[in-house]
Amino acid sequence: MTDKLKAAPVAYQNxxxxxxxxxxxxxxxxxxxxxxxxxxxxxxxxxxxxFGSARFQGQKDAAQALxxxxxxxxxxxxxxxxxxxxxxxxxxxxxxxYEDARRLAYLLTKWSINIPARRHRFVVTTGGGxxxxxxxxxxxxxAGGKSxxxxxxxxxxxxxxxxxxxxxxxxxxxFFMRKFWFAYLAKALVIFPGGFGTMDELFEILxxxxxxxxxxxxxxxxxGSEYWHRIINFQAFVDAGAVAQEDLNLFKVVDSADDxxxxxxxxxxxxxxxxxxxxEREVLPEIAKTRP
Numbered sequence: 001m002t003d004k005l006k007a008a009p010v011a012y013q014n015x016x017x018x019x020x021x022x023x024x025x026x027x028x029x030x031x032x033x034x035x036x037x038x039x040x041x042x043x044x045x046x047x048x049x050x051f052g053s054a055r056f057q058g059q060k061d062a063a064q065a066l067x068x069x070x071x072x073x074x075x076x077x078x079x080x081x082x083x084x085x086x087x088x089x090x091x092x093x094x095x096x097x098y099e100d101a102r103r104l105a106y107l108l109t110k111w112s113i114n115i116p117a118r119r120h121r122f123v124v125t126t127g128g129g130x131x132x133x134x135x136x137x138x139x140x141x142x143a144g145g146k147s148x149x150x151x152x153x154x155x156x157x158x159x160x161x162x163x164x165x166x167x168x169x170x171x172x173x174x175f176f177m178r179k180f181w182f183a184y185l186a187k188a189l190v191i192f193p194g195g196f197g198t199m200d201e202l203f204e205i206l207x208x209x210x211x212x213x214x215x216x217x218x219x220x221x222x223x224g225s226e227y228w229h230r231i232i233n234f235q236a237f238v239d240a241g242a243v244a245q246e247d248l249n250l251f252k253v254v255d256s257a258d259d260x261x262x263x264x265x266x267x268x269x270x271x272x273x274x275x276x277x278x279x280e281r282e283v284l285p286e287i288a289k290t291r292p
Contacts, residue, residue, distance in 0.1 A: 031177040035170055039185065042167055045119035046272070047148060047185045048108060048264065050101060051201045052132025052192030052223075053094070054158070058102075062088075062095040097192050097224060098135040103257040104190065104223075105139030105147070108264060113145045115273070120146055122187060122268055127151065127178075128160045128169065132192045137163035150178050179204065187272050188219035188264055191251075193227040209250050210243070217271040220251035221260050228253065 008014075017023050057065065066088040073081045105124045112122040124140040126133035128149025140147035141163040149164030151171050160169050172178040183205065191202045202222070208214050222228050237243040254260045269275055 028174060028177060031172055031174055032180070035181055038167070038170075042146070042165075043119040044123055044146075044148070044168070044185065045117065045121055046123070046187045047125040048122045048188040048190065048268075049125045049182050049186045050105065050132060050136035050190045050192065051127070051194060051198045052097065052101060052135075053194040053198065054127070054129045054131035054133060055195075056094045056098045056131045056135075056193075057091060058098045058135065059092075059095045062091040062098075065091055094193065097227075098132060100223065100257045101132045101135035101190075101192050102139040102142075104260050105136040106143045107139075107257065107261040109140040109143035109145035109147070111261075111265060113143070122264075123148055123168075125150065125182070125186070126164075127197075128164055129158045130161055132194065134161035134163060137161055141165075150181055152178050183208070183218075186218055187216065187268055188221065190221045190223060190260065190264075191228075192223045193231075199232075206247075206250055210247055217267075219264060219267040219271070221263060222251050222253045223255075223260060225253045225255055 011017060012026075018026060056062075066085075069081075069084045069088045073084070076084070108122065109124055112120075115121045123146055124136050125148040126136045128137070128151035133149070137147045137149060138161075146165045146168060147163065148168040149160050149170065151158060151160050151169070152175065153171065153173050160171075170181075172181075179201070182201065186205075189202075189205050191198060202220075205218060205220060209218065209220070234248055238245050238248065252263055254263060
């Protein structure tokens with residue numbers, strides 16, 4: 001007598017299939033549907049996304065890093081010591097952007113949590129990692145609000161920073177699904193100094209705005225003229241005929257957290273709260289809700 005054949009697992013519990021190329025579409029759908037369900041459960045209506053370098057530290061940590069280089073250079077070549085000192089001094093200089101991102105996220109969150117609404121408005125959102133991302137999540141945390149972290153699996157480990165709201169801590173495999181969630185709920189984008197990834201995210205949104213592929217107004221703030229004017233000559237695009245002069249109106253360059261906050265407050269109120277900000281009061285009228 002032959003043994004009974006063991007029941008096969010149902011398809012959605014078949015891990016080898018789910019991890020295979022044939023299961024890719026299900027993995028992609030999961031990275032859409034699971035965040036959507038969580039955003040609905042957490043009552044997130046829309047977001048303000050902060051981008052910037054994962055390598056910048058706060059002032060205290062940057063100063064400590066410089067001290068360590070100064071005190072622990074025995075055995076290093078002169079060239080290596082010069083390189084390490086240059087990097088440490090750059091860290092001191094760039095630490096201001098960490099502190100500014102922290103303050104801006106604090107100001108934005110303090111304002112947004114006082115907007116009377118059934119769902120959370122203009123929630124600070126980052127890539128969930130260190131650097132500028134950590135600074136923005138920290139500022140929102142200090143203001144007593146929620147914040148979102150959309151982390152990504154990388155060859156080098158990137159752990160979520162401790163200031164992301166635990167129920168809004170996400171981990172993605174697919175870059176394009178992560179970028180979808182950066183853009184889908186966003187009403188504003190704040191671009192702090194950063195590297196290739198930051199530039200990629202900036203130009204993607206600018207391209208969508210330029211080609212009228214956005215169904216909503218997304219404010220774009222580029223933070224830090226000293227840095228960005230060294231990295232990108234925006235006017236050169238116009239001078240070469242690559243973009244129109246009016247395309248430079250798709251973003252605003254600012255140099256202080258207070259100015260960035262005022263621009264955000266005015267723009268978010270005008271385009272997404274149906275009015276103009278009132279200087280004498282921070283609480284704004286509720287608007288009609290739409291499903292994400």
